Amino acid sequence: MIISHITDSIISGIKIMTPQIYKDDRGYFFESYNANDFKKLGLPTKFLQDNQSYSKKGTLRGLHYQLKYQQGKLVRVIQGEVFDVAVDIRRGSPTFRKYEGVHLSDKNNKIMYLPEGFAHGYVVLSETVIFQYKCTEIYHPEDEYGLLWSDKDLNIQWPVIYPILSEKDKRLPTLQLINENILPKF
DSSP states (O other): OOEEEEEEOSSTTOEEEEEOOEEETTEEEOOSOOHHHHHHTTOOOOOOEEEEEEEETTBEEEEEEESTTOOOEEEEEEESEEEEEEEEOOBTOTTTTOEEEEEEETTTOOEEEEOSSEEEEEEEOSSEEEEEEEESSOOOGGGEEEOOTTOTTTTOOOSOSSOBOOHHHHTOOOGGGSOGGGSOBO
16 A cells, blocks of 8 residues: 555554555556555554445545454545544543544545554545455444543534434443443553
């Protein structure tokens, strides 16, 4: 993956990358992942599962995480645009309860890596989106947890007021209601 630009978040471990894009009259090409480049950056190179979702405008998916089988994620948009959010839920982290929010789209081709220990979600800003992410661990439904998207203590500045949510995501707790002792350590 030839990276034209990489940004370190104020939150330890999060990387926002823009790949080098090769364009010509036929279209474009870029590497969305290269294990050798990730190794040089000190990022994981072993991803065990790839996921893809299709969603319509206003859909908010998240904020999800796993505890026993934590997942690092490499996220990007294939088509459309989202506002993507990673919340630091690592006990003892200097950025505990802080979030990184990034616009990912098929226009800017940004790719975000978030390490284990983060709750993750996104909201669709375009008419539809195709969202893809690689995970460092297999999804285990019995180990899925989440945070309420509108948690006032997190104060996430979502660019929507009334998102479309799954019934499960509507009932997620705030971080204050979760026993912090069960959260991952920094």
